[in-house]
Amino acid sequence: MADTTIKKELWERIPQDNKDAEVISRPSMTYWQDAWRRLKRNKISMLGLAFIVFMVLFALVGPTLAGHDYSTQDLTLSNIPPRFEIYQIDADTFVYVHSEYKLIDVLEDGTLIGRIKEVQNNLNDKNRVYDIDGNEVFLDYKYAAIKDSSEADAGIKFKLFVNGTEVQPYKTVWNKGHLFGTDNMGRDVLARVMYGARISLSIALIATLVNFFIGVLYGGISGYIGGRIGNTMMRIVDIITAIPLMLYVILLTVIIGTGFKSIVIALGSVYWVNMARIVRGQVLSLKEQEFVLAAKTLGAKTSRIMLRHLIPNVMGPIIVSMTMMIPSAIFTEAFLSFIGLGVNPPMASWGTLANDALSGIRTYPYQLFFPSLAISLTMLAFNFFSDGLQNALDPKMRK
Amino acid sequence: MEQRTESPKEVLLEVKNLKKYFYSKSGFIKSNVQAIKAVDDVSFTIYKGETFGLVGESGCGKSTTGRTIIRLYDVTDGDVIFDGANLSQMTQSQIRPYRKRIQMIFQDPYASLNARMTVGDIIGESLDIHHLAKGKERQEIIWNLLERVGLSKEHANRYPHEFSGGQRQRIGIARSLAVNPDFIICDEPISALDVSIQAQVVNMLQDLQKEMGLTYLFIAHDLSMVKHISDRIGVMYLGKLVEVASSDELYDNPKHPYTQALLSAIPIPDPDVAKNSHRIVLEGDVPSPMNPPSGCRFRTRCRYAMDICSKVEPVLVEIEPGHFSACHLNKNSEGVSFQETVQND
Ligand SMILES: Nc1ncnc2c1ncn2[C@@H]1O[C@H](COP(=O)(O)OP(=O)(O)O)[C@@H](O)[C@H]1O
Ligand code: SF4
Ligand SMILES: [Mg+2]
Numbered sequence: 001m002a003d004t005t006i007k008k009e010l011w012e013r014i015p016q017d018n019k020d021a022e023v024i025s026r027p028s029m030t031y032w033q034d035a036w037r038r039l040k041r042n043k044i045s046m047l048g049l050a051f052i053v054f055m056v057l058f059a060l061v062g063p064t065l066a067g068h069d070y071s072t073q074d075l076t077l078s079n080i081p082p083r084f085e086i087y088q089i090d091a092d093t094f095v096y097v098h099s100e101y102k103l104i105d106v107l108e109d110g111t112l113i114g115r116i117k118e119v120q121n122n123l124n125d126k127n128r129v130y131d132i133d134g135n136e137v138f139l140d141y142k143y144a145a146i147k148d149s150s151e152a153d154a155g156i157k158f159k160l161f162v163n164g165t166e167v168q169p170y171k172t173v174w175n176k177g178h179l180f181g182t183d184n185m186g187r188d189v190l191a192r193v194m195y196g197a198r199i200s201l202s203i204a205l206i207a208t209l210v211n212f213f214i215g216v217l218y219g220g221i222s223g224y225i226g227g228r229i230g231n232t233m234m235r236i237v238d239i240i241t242a243i244p245l246m247l248y249v250i251l252l253t254v255i256i257g258t259g260f261k262s263i264v265i266a267l268g269s270v271y272w273v274n275m276a277r278i279v280r281g282q283v284l285s286l287k288e289q290e291f292v293l294a295a296k297t298l299g300a301k302t303s304r305i306m307l308r309h310l311i312p313n314v315m316g317p318i319i320v321s322m323t324m325m326i327p328s329a330i331f332t333e334a335f336l337s338f339i340g341l342g343v344n345p346p347m348a349s350w351g352t353l354a355n356d357a358l359s360g361i362r363t364y365p366y367q368l369f370f371p372s373l374a375i376s377l378t379m380l381a382f383n384f385f386s387d388g389l390q391n392a393l394d395p396k397m398r399k
Numbered sequence: 400m401e402q403r404t405e406s407p408k409e410v411l412l413e414v415k416n417l418k419k420y421f422y423s424k425s426g427f428i429k430s431n432v433q434a435i436k437a438v439d440d441v442s443f444t445i446y447k448g449e450t451f452g453l454v455g456e457s458g459c460g461k462s463t464t465g466r467t468i469i470r471l472y473d474v475t476d477g478d479v480i481f482d483g484a485n486l487s488q489m490t491q492s493q494i495r496p497y498r499k500r501i502q503m504i505f506q507d508p509y510a511s512l513n514a515r516m517t518v519g520d521i522i523g524e525s526l527d528i529h530h531l532a533k534g535k536e537r538q539e540i541i542w543n544l545l546e547r548v549g550l551s552k553e554h555a556n557r558y559p560h561e562f563s564g565g566q567r568q569r570i571g572i573a574r575s576l577a578v579n580p581d582f583i584i585c586d587e588p589i590s591a592l593d594v595s596i597q598a599q600v601v602n603m604l605q606d607l608q609k610e611m612g613l614t615y616l617f618i619a620h621d622l623s624m625v626k627h628i629s630d631r632i633g634v635m636y637l638g639k640l641v642e643v644a645s646s647d648e649l650y651d652n653p654k655h656p657y658t659q660a661l662l663s664a665i666p667i668p669d670p671d672v673a674k675n676s677h678r679i680v681l682e683g684d685v686p687s688p689m690n691p692p693s694g695c696r697f698r699t700r701c702r703y704a705m706d707i708c709s710k711v712e713p714v715l716v717e718i719e720p721g722h723f724s725a726c727h728l729n730k731n732s733e734g735v736s737f738q739e740t741v742q743n744d
Contacts, residue, residue, distance in 0.1 A: 030558060031514065031515060031558070289510045289511075290505040290506070290507055290510045290511035291510060291511050291512055291513045293466070293471050293503070293505065293511075294503065294505060294511055294512075294571070294574065295513075295524065296471055297469055297471065297498060297501070297502060297503045297575075298498060298502075298524055298525040298528055298574070298578070299495045299498035299499070299525065299528045299529060300524070300528055301528075304528070308513075308516070308524075309513050312513075312515040312516075313513065313514065313515055315515075
């Protein structure tokens with residue numbers, strides 16, 4: 001109690017410049033820096049971004065590193081899976097029994113060397129005879145054709161004999177030369193998935209950019225003009241949306257044929273309507289805001305108000321909707337290619353790869369697995385990323 | 400006030416029978432157009448160097464009046480004569496030179512600054528638009544303006560969200576000053592601010608007025624601060640001016656029941672005076688400008704409403720030199736209503 005006496009000095013005025021209430025302590029941060037800071041905290045979203053970056057690198061530099069050309073065929077090495085069993089013939093000779101019951105010379109580490117020429121090919125008895133470094137190798141594949149035998153029940157389709165004794169698989173190895181295996185023409189699946197990434201991602205990117213420019217301009221003008229003209233513009237958008245995408249693609253393929261160009265045109269001509277709607281909605285509400293009125297009182301022309309005031313303020317929703325548009329463009333492209341309305345061979349996109357693999361899905365499921373995985377992971381990554389971006393750019397979340 | 404009345408006053412802005420209707424459409428096929436008479440036949444004059452206050456409850460058309468004068472909105476009818484030139488019928492390109500002379504300060508310090516521009520670019524925008532200055536010179540002007548409104552030049556590279564409401568309003572003021580205007584419409588520049596900041600901003604506006612010879616149209620929704628800053632005051636109700644007088648006259652001798660009600664709503668700091676004064680409580684809301692009451696628009700809330708009020712619309716008449724009012728109650732020295740003398744002409 002003794003110390004609570006209030007001294008007279010305490011009542012003195014604080015000098016004006018000691019009041020630091022009006023001083024800004026927080027470091028200067030632009031909207032984008034702020035958004036980036038928030039995005040970085042979202043782990044899943046950053047994972048998505050990392051995968052997108054990886055996919056882009058995969059598409060850009062991958063094909064040169066793959067060591068295989070996407071279109072070079074080697075029919076002797078077709079349909080070889082990424083992982084297979086090898087049999088030992090002698091100390092350093094190994095073979096792989098191809099699914100067409102042919103022997104392929106491999107190294108112990110799984111590097112493919114080439115088809116071994118048979119000495120005898122008994123098509124009627126379903127067996128082949130080889131002479132490998134003086135060893136007589138007998139491949140008997142009649143079990144594949146016999147329906148009810150103990151071998152067929154055990155899933156055995158062939159037996160391999162070296163100098164008369166049956167050999168068991170030596171070990172299972174990874175396909176060293178073709179990590180994702182080869183397709184039915186002996187082309188490297190990894191190289192084709194990489195090349196497909198190029199085509200799929202560029203179609204998505206071009207379609208998205210076209211959408212961006214048309215959608216932002218159209219929606220921006222429609223929102224800014226408003227009134228009857230703006231409404232009419234949006235009714236046109238409604239009509240475009242009402243016609244299914246498939247119809248455009250089919251009509252376009254009739255006119256300019258199937259291929260890269262018609263997919264881009266089809267996607268570009270349809271997807272922008274969502275963008276236009278979003279931008280229009282935003283512009284409609286922003287144009288009544290006082291900062292736009294202020295620009296008008298300063299004498300700003302319409303183009304300046306659009307480019308400097310309205311569009312920068314709609315950029316958040318625009319970017320979010322673009323990142324959401326990319327996965328759906330990737331998927332639509334894949335889908336169109338899958339049903340045969342896509343790019344033409346030897347060009348390959350993920351969709352055509354999946355389509356090509358479909359016929360051999362039971363025997364060679366890996367051929368469908370890799371392009372599908374690429375499609376799914378990329379779409380997932382973009383969705384994660386755009387989700388985080390939306391939170392990061394949402395001004396209501398600003399603290 | 401007195402000195403001003405003696406010296407010949409030069410008119411800067413004359414608003415004559417200004418009307419601004421908004422049309423709201425409902426129904427797509429059979430459209431049903433309704434007029435919102437936001438400003439309905441308003442006339443007043445603003446003299447060079449003075450501050451003209453415009454008060455009224457919110458929604459009565461003050462902002463619309465200001466925005467129509469500066470031609471953010473097209474004029475439905477009437478004239479806006481600024482320094483001899485009629486702005487009301489000009490095209491946007493004809494009006495561009497006047498954008499350098501008439502400026503506006505907005506109400507909402509958050510909505511009135513573009514969040515994606517730096518403070519420097521916000522203030523310098525008019526310099527870019529009118530090609531007034533570039534590079535180093537532009538920067539000097541911006542720094543100068545920042546210091547003039549009590550901020551510092553380091554603030555030029557920052558973004559609006561880093562500032563407080565009062566600081567933002569200062570930025571808005573600096574922006575309007577960049578073109579070196581003659582006339583500034585201040586649309587409730589302080590009503591969104593803390594009371595402690597309000598006085599600072601008002602004092603700054605007054606200092607700027609003195610230094611730069613500015614003329615203000617000062618819009619507010621309550622009379623308390625307006626009296627302090629204005630030379631003359633116009634009171635608006637539902638799109639109409641109901642009373643115009645010098646600010647002292649309006650305070651000491653309000654003639655219109657609406658003005659009286661607004662005045663009685665001002666808190667009185669002296670308890671002795673407050674005890675003896677009775678507050679007139681305004682009941683209800685402002686009616687919709689889409690279909691205003693017939694006759695006197697204030698009659699639905701007026702304590703003195705009479706039969707005639709619903710039939711004859713009172714017009715604004717000069718009941719004393721420089722004092723205008725629009726009410727059937729106002730009578731001349733012979734006890735005849737001014738409305739009769741005017742409307743029988
Ligand atoms: N752009 C507009 N479109 C339609 N009605 C409007 C518009 N701006 C204002 N109004 C209407 O006009 C009336 C006057 O508004 P305003 O001038 O903003 O009032 P104040 O500034 O006095 O609060 C209000 O009823 C408002 O709803
Ligand atoms: S005219 Fe009648 S209703 Fe209107 S303010 Fe005067 S007394 Fe009231
Ligand atoms: Mg207002």
